[in-house]
Amino acid sequence: MTQTRMADPFSLVIFGATGDLAKRKLFPAMFNLFKSRILPDHFLIVGVGRSIRTVDAFRQAVRNSVENYSRFQIDSEAEWSEFVRHFQYTSSDIHDDQGYREMKGIIEEHEKQLEVTFNRLFYLAIAPGLFATVSQKLKASGLAAANGYKRLIIEKPIGHDYESARELNKQIKRTFEEEEIYRIDHYLGKEMIQNIEVIRFANSLFEPLWNHRYIESVQITASETVGVEERANYYDRAGALRDMVQNHLLQMLMMVCMEPPSRLKTEAIHDEKIKVLRSLRRYGEDEVGKYFVRAQYREGKMNGKRVPAYRDEPGIDKNSMTETFVAAKLYVDNLRWAEVPFYIRTGKRMAEKVTKIIVQFKDMPKNLYFNRDNDLKPNILEISIHPEEGIKLFLNAKKPGTDNQITPIAMEYCNNCEEETPEAYESLIYDAIIGDQTYFTHWAEVALAWKFIDPVRRLWDQDPQSLQFYDSGTWGPKKAHELLAQEGHGWWPQYSGAQPEIIKANELPFK
């Protein structure tokens, strides 16, 4: 959410309104925006699903979802009525033209009552295999012919490789221009991911150091404790490389690496992100094994409870070769990042749920001054994205009262300690409503990310030996540690051993 202003009146059609995404994310996000008073008086939400529901039953489902997942409470029945009166429902199969006529009828009826420009958004919370059909039928039915704006919001996965993504994109573009397509990568809606830009470009402290001369390495971790859950059908065909690396991890990498944009405008930011993907070092087939590690979880213990191996999860093939973990060493071959390793890792059933970026600065000269025993801890900037949100800067300082002993200390800022921050979908839906594409994925990003991933995937598919295994509840296979050890590095924080004192940002003298 880049700016807070009241949105213009709009109609939003949610395809897949009876599904999980709508229930857990979309309805609560709409309610959060309503509570934040940034939705206009006039807006309409039309839910579409195959399930037969009355409008009242649909509104009750919206209420259940808000009560379970919204960050705000419903304060009164009057408030609830004011919110829910905006919701309508129509039951229809996506292939059925009559359904589109009904949607059009509901929307036109709403628009007729208003003397304003008619803006329409279409949110596809449905399987990607249905995107092209909906897009084509929106055009044919005239629904996509608003006299204001028309926008399409789609979810990942966008294809399963470059070719399929390109084909899908081609079909969607028959109805929507690039400026009308909002491709959600929900990591870009996270507060601290959006904060990376500010930390980098609003602090004279960091910008001069943000390059290969001062940065030793960067680590990006997105670890999860959950297993495959109920998504066997999708996940077993996707794997962690497609599910997490192609999108979320590369997006985080782009935010860390991009050059300062010429202006804080969507196009300028997208241009710089795209250049990062273009600069990513491509590995030959014989190099994938050296720079990438993939693995699958075995059974293990999580919170004292035994959990099954991936191959024993419901719906998963007993011989599945799908990876649930990926680690990689990447290089961005440009002048700023020459030879700086970017270590990325993601996995399911790992020891902790954590999303974090670690920027490790170069060591002080060895054997000089305070580093004479060569045991100074490195300076680290830790950007915590989830579940903590904030930054910590690890420094070395004199231990109070002792004889020149040095201790690591940390200065800390917590972003979500005092108040709950907006949820990613809330920020992104709001941005789509006000027409800000900054934190959505441009087609060129999708295309280049696939082009980077595809050769790795191809190689893995031909090489069963590339699959390692790790116990559930651990930090992944040994090889993922060896990947860093080769360079004298280690995954933070196990490697640091530091138990730094924390200096809170609000205790600093300038506050």
Ligand SMILES: NC(=O)C1=CN([C@@H]2O[C@H](COP(=O)(O)OP(=O)(O)OC[C@H]3O[C@@H](n4cnc5c(N)ncnc54)[C@H](OP(=O)(O)O)[C@@H]3O)[C@@H](O)[C@H]2O)C=CC1
């Ligand atoms: N759930 C999540 O957290 C996330 C989901 N996504 C993506 O969002 C999309 C939806 O996911 P999710 O909500 O989990 O899926 P669900 O299976 O829970 O819901 C699918 C929805 O699509 C509707 N639907 C399916 N086929 C048709 C059809 N032929 N005509 C009309 N409606 C149809 C279903 O309606 P009905 O049941 O009434 O037939 C239902 O509302 C997927 O692309 C997924 O990858 C992305 C990120 C996170």
Ligand SMILES: O=C1O[C@H](COP(=O)(O)O)[C@@H](O)[C@H](O)[C@H]1O
């Ligand atoms: O997109 C996805 O992300 C989730 C992890 O998201 P987070 O916000 O909880 O970090 C992951 O579980 C899922 O497999 C993937 O499709």
